[in-house]
Amino acid sequence: MMHGLGKHILAEFYGCDFERLNDPELLERASLEAVERSGATIMSHHFKVFEPQGVSGVVVIAESHLSFHTWPEHGYAAVDYFTCGEHIDIHLAVDVMAEALQPGHTERTLHHRGTELADEPHRPPIIEERLAPGSPSGPVPASDVERWITEYHLDRGTGRRQLGYSYLTSGGVTVERGPLQEIAVAESPIFGRMLFIDGYLMTTEGDEFVYHEMLAHVPMLLHPSPRRVLIVGGGDGGLLREVLRHDTVERVDLVEIDDQVLQLSRRHLPRHVVALDDHRVTVHISDGARFARHAAEGSYDVALVDSTDPIGAARVLFEEPFFRSLSRALAPEGIAAGQSLSPWVQKQEQRELYAELGRVWPGALSYHATVPTYPGGLWTFYCCGAPGLDPSGFDSARATRVAAGCRCYTPELQTAAFHLPRFVRQNTVDVARASGADHEGDAPGEGVAPGASTRGQTAGSPQERMAPPPSPVSR
Numbered sequence: 001m002m003h004g005l006g007k008h009i010l011a012e013f014y015g016c017d018f019e020r021l022n023d024p025e026l027l028e029r030a031s032l033e034a035v036e037r038s039g040a041t042i043m044s045h046h047f048k049v050f051e052p053q054g055v056s057g058v059v060v061i062a063e064s065h066l067s068f069h070t071w072p073e074h075g076y077a078a079v080d081y082f083t084c085g086e087h088i089d090i091h092l093a094v095d096v097m098a099e100a101l102q103p104g105h106t107e108r109t110l111h112h113r114g115t116e117l118a119d120e121p122h123r124p125p126i127i128e129e130r131l132a133p134g135s136p137s138g139p140v141p142a143s144d145v146e147r148w149i150t151e152y153h154l155d156r157g158t159g160r161r162q163l164g165y166s167y168l169t170s171g172g173v174t175v176e177r178g179p180l181q182e183i184a185v186a187e188s189p190i191f192g193r194m195l196f197i198d199g200y201l202m203t204t205e206g207d208e209f210v211y212h213e214m215l216a217h218v219p220m221l222l223h224p225s226p227r228r229v230l231i232v233g234g235g236d237g238g239l240l241r242e243v244l245r246h247d248t249v250e251r252v253d254l255v256e257i258d259d260q261v262l263q264l265s266r267r268h269l270p271r272h273v274v275a276l277d278d279h280r281v282t283v284h285i286s287d288g289a290r291f292a293r294h295a296a297e298g299s300y301d302v303a304l305v306d307s308t309d310p311i312g313a314a315r316v317l318f319e320e321p322f323f324r325s326l327s328r329a330l331a332p333e334g335i336a337a338g339q340s341l342s343p344w345v346q347k348q349e350q351r352e353l354y355a356e357l358g359r360v361w362p363g364a365l366s367y368h369a370t371v372p373t374y375p376g377g378l379w380t381f382y383c384c385g386a387p388g389l390d391p392s393g394f395d396s397a398r399a400t401r402v403a404a405g406c407r408c409y410t411p412e413l414q415t416a417a418f419h420l421p422r423f424v425r426q427n428t429v430d431v432a433r434a435s436g437a438d439h440e441g442d443a444p445g446e447g448v449a450p451g452a453s454t455r456g457q458t459a460g461s462p463q464e465r466m467a468p469p470p471s472p473v474s475r
Contacts, residue, residue, distance in 0.1 A: 011097070
C-alpha cells in the first residue's frame with residue numbers, strides 16, 4: 001500500500017569484509033540482482049572504482065533508483081533504494097545486498113516520500129537498529145544492537161510527524177503486506193507481542209485486557225439480556241473473548257474486513273483468539289459498513305465497533321450513515337458502543353466523531369479507561385442507545401459474575417468510567433448534544449434516527465447527573 005509518492009529504504013552495513021567491499025564485479029552483480037529480484041525495471045547502471053579503495057554505484061530503474069557506496073577500510077557500506085512502484089519489495093533488495101556483503105549487522109529505516117501529497121495521512125512504523133548505550137565503536141556484536149519500532153502521529157494538514165512512540169523489541173519484527181494493509185508483529189519486553197496495522201498500534205499482550213474488557217462489558221451490562229451481538233472489526237479476537245463471558249449470548253457475528261488480521265492473530269496472539277472457534281460465533285470477511293447496511297432491522301441487541309482510527313477504509317465507521325445503519329439494526333433496547341479516540345492526540349477527530357453520533361443519538365454517552373500504549377494513555381469510548389440510557393441502570397449481580405474473570409473491569413467501574421474530566425466531556429457528550437439540537441425538526445431519515453430522542457441531553461440526563469458540579473473558577 002502506497003502512502004505518498006514512494007518508499008525509500010536506507011540501509012547501513014557494518015562489519016563487512018574488506019575484499020567484498022572493494023570488489024566492483026561482486027557489487028555490480030549484487031545490485032543488479034537486488035533490483036531484478038525486487039520486481040523493478042532496470043533502465044541503466046553505472047559503477048565507479050576509487051583509489052586506493054571504495055566503490056560507488058547507481059542502478060537507474062523505471063521506478064527510481066538503487067545506489068550504494070563502500071568504505072572498505074571501515075568495513076562499511078551505505079545503500080539506499082527509492083521506488084514509486086506499488087508492488088516492488090524494497091526489503092528484499094536490501095536482503096540480496098546483505099547476502100553478498102555479509103555484514104556483521106545492519107541498520108535500516110523505511111521512509112515514505114511525498115506523504116503531504118497522499119490522499120490519506122499515514123503513520124508508517126519505522127523499524128530501525130540502534131547501538132546500545134555504551135557500545136564500542138567499530139564492528140559491533142549482535143548483542144549490542146537494539147531494534148526499535150516507532151509509531152508516528154502526523155499533522156492532519158501537512159502529514160508531517162509531530163509525535164512518536166518508540167518501543168524496544170526483544171526479537172524480530174514480522175511484516176506482512178496484503179492487498180488491503182500492512183501488518184507488523186513485534187515483541188516488547190514490557191508489553192509482549194504488539195500488533196501494528198498500517199503504522200497504528202492495534203493491541204498488545206500486556207495491556208489489551210483493559211481496552212477489550214471496557215469496550216465489551218460496560219455496554220453489554222447496560223442491556224438487560226444481550227443475546228445477539230454484532231462486532232465490527234476486532235479481528236484479533238480479544239473483544240470477542242470478552243463478549244462471550246456473558247452467558248446470555250447466543251449468537252455473535254464478527255465482521256472483519258481483512259482475513260490477514262485473523263490469520264496473524266491466530267499465529268502470534270494466542271490469548272486473544274481463544275473464542276474465535278466458539279460455536280456461537282460466525283466470522284464474516286466483509287466490509288463492516290456494508291454488512292451493517294444490509295443487516296435486518298432489529299437483529300442485534302448490542303453492536304460493538306472495534307475499528308482502526310478514522311483513516312482510509314475505517315473512515316466510514318466514524319460517519320453518520322454507518323451509525324444510522326447500526327441504529328436500524330438494533331432492537332428497541334439495543335446498545336451501540338465503540339472506541340472514540342484520544343482526547344489528547346486526536347481532539348479534532350474526536351469532536352467530529354461525536355458530532356456525527358449526535359445526529360443519530362443526541363444523548364450519546366462517553367466513558368473512559370487508561371490504555372498505556374494508546375496515544376496519550378487516556379482512551380475514550382462512545383455508548384449509545386434508546387433515549388434516557390442510564391449508566392447506573394445495570395444488574396450488579398451479573399456485573400459481579402462477569403468481573404470475576406476480568407483483570408480490569410469491576411462493577412464499580414461500570415458507573416465510575418462515565419465520570420469524565422471536564423475537557424473530555426466538552427469534547428464528547430457536549431458536542432453530541434449540540435449536534436442533536438442542531439438537527440431537531442429534520443425530516444425523518446435526514447436528521448435524528450427514528451426512535452432516537454430529539455431533546456439531546458437535558459440538565460437531567462444521565463451523563464450530566466453524574467458530572468461533578470462546575471467549578472466557580474475557570475482557567
